Amino acid sequence: MPDSGNLKAVDASQRPDSQSQVRVYAMPPGENAGPVEIVQGFLEALTSDDPQFAMARKYLTKDASKGWNPDVQTTVLDSGPTPGTGSVGDGDTGRTFPLTGRKVATVDDEHAYQLDDEAYNQSVHLTQQDGPNGKEWRIDRVPQGVVLGQSDFQRIYWSVNKYYFATRSSGATGGGQEGLVADPVYIRQRIDPVTESVKALLDGPTTWLKQVVGTRFPTGTRLKAGTKTLAPDDQGKLTVPLNAKADQIGQERCTEMAAQLLFTLQDLASSGVEEVELQRRNGSQLCVLSKERAESVASRRIAEHPDFQYLIDDKRQLVRMPAGARGKADPQPVPGKLGSGEQPLRSAAVSRDEERAAGVSLDGRSLYMGSLVSEGALGKPEVRSKAKSEQDGLSTPSWDGRGDLWVADRDPKRPRLLWLEQGAGEPLPVKIANLDGRIEAVRVSADGVRVALLVKKDGRTSLRIGRVERTGAKGEQPQISVDGLRQAAPQMEEVTAMSWAGGSRLVVVGRESGGVQQLRYVQCDGSMPAGATLPGLTGVKEIAASEDEQQPLVAHSDDGIVRLPTGAQWQTVVEQGSAPVYPG
Known part of the structure; x- marks a missing residue:
């Protein structure tokens, strides 16, 4: 541990300096090492920064080393593999050690992270071979790939x-x-x-x-x-x-x-x-x-440096405040009918060019489209829900980077996900493969290729990420479907709010089993990087982030509308308001 040197301020959004992190160096097998020492030494060598696992191979026989491919797969366990007691089989002069644990995920040969919560049950077999100082124990049968604990995985x-x-x-x-x-x-x-x-x-x-x-x-x-x-x-x-x-x-x-x-x-x-x-x-x-x-x-489809952050004020109209501002704010009504209070709103979404907005009526049953650059009439609703309860009805809409609009109708009798090409025309139902539950919220990534859904089943709401697929004949309106649904934020028993916060990252609000509410970053593949927990906040109801990672998070909490500037703590900017959003 360092005992001298200057203090250095660290930007909260920075990655840790890889040069200052702990490095682990593998040790070779000790002279006259017993079977238990060999197994433990091999498992420790897998957690080192050894480029080709050269030191880990010293624990294997030559034939086992030739046949072992560490790149096939990395198995991530919640607390690392636990070696059991070595046993001897009938007629076997060697030792077999079981390796057990609970899987968190696997990283395959494509380097892709895949969640996995099954039990891990493998084993290594040791034998004695001739060495420079007589007989020595070495592993002659080893599982393919690498196995290590979650903390080591996040470090390496x-x-x-x-x-x-x-x-x-x-x-x-x-x-x-x-x-x-x-x-x-x-x-x-x-x-x-x-x-x-x-x-x-x-x-x-x-x-x-x-x-x-x-x-x-x-x-x-x-x-x-x-x-x-x-x-x-x-x-x-x-x-x-x-x-x-x-x-x-x-x-x-x-x-x-x-x-x-x-x-x-x-x-x-x-x-x-x-x-x-x-x-x-x-x-x-x-x-x-x-x-x-x-x-x-080739642009990455993000809302670069949005001009404004948006919310619904206490008069139920759409207002905006300059993006990135610090301290108290004085939100102003947006241009156009959605900012006039003529139609009371419960939520809204602003197109990524900040020229249009879609607003959901206070009763949740109607979705209106309005211009943010002109004073044109509001017109008839683009979407209507037949939900009887105001707690159901339409979700907060979401714009993708193509200019298309998405919204979920949470009518218990007819739940559906709807897509409006360029935010207008006949809303088309989106087919969702293997959806198990009702969609509570929808957020589409800027690239329009992935969609994040909050799905409720049996009183529990979880986060799912799906792949957006478009098919159809040339010149015709495409058919939109969502496939490949997979879980994200599996550690959280309940997810209550989420927003895209980068090209492959989301910010989520939820709680673990028996725990308190947390705000965390998660990757869309379900992984949760080290240091992903955000400063605590009381009673978060909604969260908004920009794909431009330099923009502060905005949330609706018990303290009102609050912002989290980079490297600072949460700051109240508006005491009365709800439904904060960035363009998108």
Whole structure:
């Protein structure tokens, strides 16, 4: 522990400095080590920062080391594997040690994190072999992959977003491809993260996401044979030599490939990559792209630097206040009818260009569309619910980055998720595969590819993430469906509010079994990074975040409308109000 040195302020949104974190160095087997020491030493070696697990292999026989592939899968247990008592089988001169625990998740060979709460039951077998000092115990049968506890996993592995292009269906307007979509994966953060991130990107999107995204790298593109490591030069330029699969691509496609690389490496704050050069197999240049130009080549669909934060005031009208402001605020009614109080509102959603808003009536049965740039009439409701209770009816709407609007009708007799193309026209019901429960809230990611749902069943509300798929004939209105529903925030027994807070991250409000209300960040793959808990707040009813991670969180709590600026504590900005939202 350090006992001297200056104090240093840390930005709450920063990643911990990887150089200041604890490092674990594996130790080789001790001389005359017994079976128990060998098993424990091997398990400890799996938690080290050893690049190729060279020290862990010293605990294995030569044949076992050749057959063991640590990259097949990483199994994450809640508190690490527990070795049992060694046993001897009939006619066996070795020892078998069971390894048990409770799974939290697995990380597969695609680096994708998948929740798993099953029991872990494996074993290792030891035998005696000739060594330099006589007989020595070594492991000759070992489970494939790596197994370790959750705390070690959070120390060793780092969540990184790979970026791929969202593919439009033939039935969508415009054709072609859209902006970039974040595909979160986990890599070992100290074992050449730049090279590992590039390799993971070239491997293509994860299985869960690949139905709705695509890469601009030609099939089979890999790093040039013999390339061991990648690192930027003193000017922040990263040179990436590719194999022959990329030799014949054109300039436009090449710059799109480079944009995927640049955005992927942005999560590696220590990488220092400012520019990417792609090279052919013979070393000639394919293209060069700087970080400044990357946004013009392929945008990540986020509401960049929104002008305002929005809420419903005590007069039940839509008001706004400057985004990012500190201290007390004086929200002003938005331009147009939704800010006039003519139609009392319970919630609203603002389009990402901040030119339109969708408002839900106070009784929850009608959804109105209004302009934020003109004084046009409000018109008839775009959506009506037949719910009898005001506690049911329409949820808070959500806009995706394509300009389409989503809203859930919570009518117990006819619950449904509705989609309105460009926020107008006939609302279309969205088919949801394997939905078990009623949708209470909906938030669509900026890229329009993923949707977060709060689903209620048997009095319990949980968070689900689904994949948005669009199908249909060219020129016709697409059919919208949600597939691949998976759980997020499984540690929370009850989730009461959520909002997207980045390309693959959400902020959620809920509580664990027997616990108190918490605010936490979670990844859309269900993982919960270390240090994801936010400062406490009393009685949070609603939460709003921007995909622009520099913007403060906004919440409706017992203290009114409050904001959490970066590196500060919660601050009350409006004493009376509800339903805070950012554009989206």
